[in-house]
Amino acid sequence: MSDTKAEGAEQTGTWQPSGDRDHHRRPGELTPWELVRWAWRQLTSMRTALVLLLLLALGAIPGSVIPQRGVDALKTQDWQTAHPHLTPIYDRLGLFGVYHSPWFAAIYLLLMVSLVGCIVPRLFVYWGGYRAEPPTAPRNLTRLPDHAAYSTDDEPDVVLERAGRLLSRRHRVSAGDGWVAAERGQLREAGNLLFHLSVLVVLVGFGIGSLFGYKGGVILVVGNGFSNSLTQYDDFDPGGLFDAAKMEPFCFTVNDFKVQWIQSGPRQGMARGFQAPITYRESCQGDPSTWSPKKSYDLEVNHPLTIGGTQIFLIGHGYAPVVTVRDAQGHVLYNGPTVFLPESSNFESFGVIKAPGLKAGQDIGLQGLFYPTFALVNGDPVNVMGDDKNPTLSMLAYVGDLGLDSGVPQSVYEMDKAGMKLLKKPDGKMFRVDLQPGQTIQLPDAAGSVTFHGVKHWTRLQISRTPHVALTLLGVILALVGLLGSLFIRPRRVWVRARRQDGTTLVEVAALDRSGGGDLTAVLSSVVDALQSDRRTAKETTG
Amino acid sequence: MSNTSWETLSNQAIAAAGVVYFLALMAHLVEWSALRTVPVTKAAKVAVPAGVASTASADETPDAATDEAKTYRIEMFGRLGLLLTIIAVAAHFVGLVGRGMAADPNRVPWGNMYEFTITGSFVVAAGYLLLRKRYGLSWMGPIVTAIVLVLLMVAVLWLYDPVAPLTEALLSYWLVIHVVSAIIATGAFTLGGITSALYLIKARAESRGKVTDRGYVARLPSLPTLDRVSYRIHAFGFPVWTFAVLISGPIWAHQAWSSYWNWDPKEVCAFITWVIYAAYLHARATAGWRGRNAAILALVGVASLWFNFIGINYFSTTSQHSYANGAPVVDMRLR
Numbered sequence: 001m002s003d004t005k006a007e008g009a010e011q012t013g014t015w016q017p018s019g020d021r022d023h024h025r026r027p028g029e030l031t032p033w034e035l036v037r038w039a040w041r042q043l044t045s046m047r048t049a050l051v052l053l054l055l056l057a058l059g060a061i062p063g064s065v066i067p068q069r070g071v072d073a074l075k076t077q078d079w080q081t082a083h084p085h086l087t088p089i090y091d092r093l094g095l096f097g098v099y100h101s102p103w104f105a106a107i108y109l110l111l112m113v114s115l116v117g118c119i120v121p122r123l124f125v126y127w128g129g130y131r132a133e134p135p136t137a138p139r140n141l142t143r144l145p146d147h148a149a150y151s152t153d154d155e156p157d158v159v160l161e162r163a164g165r166l167l168s169r170r171h172r173v174s175a176g177d178g179w180v181a182a183e184r185g186q187l188r189e190a191g192n193l194l195f196h197l198s199v200l201v202v203l204v205g206f207g208i209g210s211l212f213g214y215k216g217g218v219i220l221v222v223g224n225g226f227s228n229s230l231t232q233y234d235d236f237d238p239g240g241l242f243d244a245a246k247m248e249p250f251c252f253t254v255n256d257f258k259v260q261w262i263q264s265g266p267r268q269g270m271a272r273g274f275q276a277p278i279t280y281r282e283s284c285q286g287d288p289s290t291w292s293p294k295k296s297y298d299l300e301v302n303h304p305l306t307i308g309g310t311q312i313f314l315i316g317h318g319y320a321p322v323v324t325v326r327d328a329q330g331h332v333l334y335n336g337p338t339v340f341l342p343e344s345s346n347f348e349s350f351g352v353i354k355a356p357g358l359k360a361g362q363d364i365g366l367q368g369l370f371y372p373t374f375a376l377v378n379g380d381p382v383n384v385m386g387d388d389k390n391p392t393l394s395m396l397a398y399v400g401d402l403g404l405d406s407g408v409p410q411s412v413y414e415m416d417k418a419g420m421k422l423l424k425k426p427d428g429k430m431f432r433v434d435l436q437p438g439q440t441i442q443l444p445d446a447a448g449s450v451t452f453h454g455v456k457h458w459t460r461l462q463i464s465r466t467p468h469v470a471l472t473l474l475g476v477i478l479a480l481v482g483l484l485g486s487l488f489i490r491p492r493r494v495w496v497r498a499r500r501q502d503g504t505t506l507v508e509v510a511a512l513d514r515s516g517g518g519d520l521t522a523v524l525s526s527v528v529d530a531l532q533s534d535r536r537t538a539k540e541t542t543g
Numbered sequence: 544m545s546n547t548s549w550e551t552l553s554n555q556a557i558a559a560a561g562v563v564y565f566l567a568l569m570a571h572l573v574e575w576s577a578l579r580t581v582p583v584t585k586a587a588k589v590a591v592p593a594g595v596a597s598t599a600s601a602d603e604t605p606d607a608a609t610d611e612a613k614t615y616r617i618e619m620f621g622r623l624g625l626l627l628t629i630i631a632v633a634a635h636f637v638g639l640v641g642r643g644m645a646a647d648p649n650r651v652p653w654g655n656m657y658e659f660t661i662t663g664s665f666v667v668a669a670g671y672l673l674l675r676k677r678y679g680l681s682w683m684g685p686i687v688t689a690i691v692l693v694l695l696m697v698a699v700l701w702l703y704d705p706v707a708p709l710t711e712a713l714l715s716y717w718l719v720i721h722v723v724s725a726i727i728a729t730g731a732f733t734l735g736g737i738t739s740a741l742y743l744i745k746a747r748a749e750s751r752g753k754v755t756d757r758g759y760v761a762r763l764p765s766l767p768t769l770d771r772v773s774y775r776i777h778a779f780g781f782p783v784w785t786f787a788v789l790i791s792g793p794i795w796a797h798q799a800w801s802s803y804w805n806w807d808p809k810e811v812c813a814f815i816t817w818v819i820y821a822a823y824l825h826a827r828a829t830a831g832w833r834g835r836n837a838a839i840l841a842l843v844g845v846a847s848l849w850f851n852f853i854g855i856n857y858f859s860t861t862s863q864h865s866y867a868n869g870a871p872v873v874d875m876r877l878r
Contacts, residue, residue: 057818064811313801462801
């Protein structure tokens, strides 16, 4: 995309009928074919590309301001409930999923077409023009904005021969009758073309990556295993052409989770040094005899594990209290670690424990908070820090029907309290299940008991596969290389004319910077100086 | 030196840098206000070597003698402003080093918004000093000192954070690569934006026929020169920004967040900025967009750049880049 293209567009913009056949047509009237051609020229003109580029930027703005479904579904829901009037309008405009919306796709597809239509013809032009000789010197060099002249006693041929020798160092040179033309910097256009082609490569690579790839998340309590199949994921975000059969057959177990807590200073209570040692097999589905050997890896933030083309990232952690719920007869209704979700950076966590009863209407539900380091400050429960120094559960207990058999899928982090009754003390006061590790509490109304055994860590792992990531990376790097070439290679033409005039030789030098960013006075004076000093040294050697 | 004394040193150095930038600004203001009374054509004589002028001054009229004194004053304040800027940049640098040394373990001073801002403003000031001679940027003195002063005040008053260890996600050598390139590009684009703004001011004054031979605007370089200087600074900044936003950023994101492009608000805004600057570079190649329109695009670019740098952190809470107030340790979002 350069001046030439824009000029081309302007020419087509002022189209005029020509030829006898079109004689009867009014000016500006086009046949369908001409209309198509005109539209194509308009689309592939640089001005259109520029406008499309700006539209792309403009179109991306809502995505950075309005919460996006694909980025943060929870946040989007909150926003939607907070803005009931705007939501339907925004929804129709696709503003909650800008980057997947038809109008956004339209902009970038048009931009791509414009890019291709712009670049491909120029590729051929460049191919043909690269080997061409530098153009003949203009007749009147003094008409160019940057020119210089001096007189000398040397014969024109001598001066021109010298100029040709001088300029051939960093230019391609051609010569004619009384002139020398030199050109350099054709690689600028090559860089420009490389940049635009690479942008196409990046777009294609990005497209492949998001169409064929996937991103999924899973929360694993320490000690639990995972094998890579769809059903094992808590959330799964596949690309449009994702094929589940191509998922790599690995599996792994999270053995431990280590974290350091900063004990002092301004970031006191901040966690760092996360480490999740895991053991994994690259292939462990089907017959155990075909499984690959066990390997181990310490998963850390910024240090993902790569298995084949899939990567496993450690992106979160939290606490899972281990609780046993019994009914009145002592039957174990629920036993095990339950994932609680941290509500703040000090890991005060919220969770729900659902214990289906043996008989209908005898389900026990617990809902409340987990404090890693519990303290009472003026009678209020406070969580001091994220480390589990004084783990404490404080929950409300419910009895009734959890609705687990209704067939409607439920979130494990929420309790449907429609069929549940809050348990209160016999005197009608608030009853709380306040427990520390090892303690057991009897529920009121002889509903059962709850035992808190201790707490385990859970880790949140992101597992993703982005095919052809290397292609995209290569594309961006080539784009940068091309960009550097197109910005810093200065295409330049220099012409020298010499002729006899009034008994001396008049030498004219002119230069043209085709990038529009150069300062040519220095170039001109260096050429003139070199021509003159060369003469001096030549004279000294001969004389 | 202990960590706390490094931190104190850093804070004092930044405060000192702020004061000295202020003095430099004052010196430049005196210089330029004195210049207002001297026509541009006359000021050209300032460049004449002192020896030549003094031989003639003996039998000059009193008017010329006051001119002489004025010229001397202008020159002196100009040099003073430059010298003070150099001192301020040095103090600014000490502030940055102290910030890095105060942390345990020692680290690059790019962990939170305060540190990003003091580094960004340092790059603006240092870039001005480096390019001053090459592109003849002495006219930029008062503007750069004023902008850097304002940025430092914003940093100290609103963004200040005590020295703290880096959050886990930042512990990567990509921090150095990614942030250094982003900050250098930010500094370059800011300088380019200043040039473009003055281009517009001068172009407007010229089109209204308001340019006399006095005053600041008259003393700015010619429009083509401003345009060229602006282009060169942007042409330097753009590949660096490309590297920061579209190469090192995605590589790091791929390592830390599992996907190289997350449509994170900061990413989107950085991409928008990239597109605007790409449009700027294109605009200069397209007839009819050169000059004025290109300069407007450059200003839109700077606005988007600084909004992204500071604004996004307060505007959007979903950004994984929001290091403004003790960012969550690891991403806690759950779908």
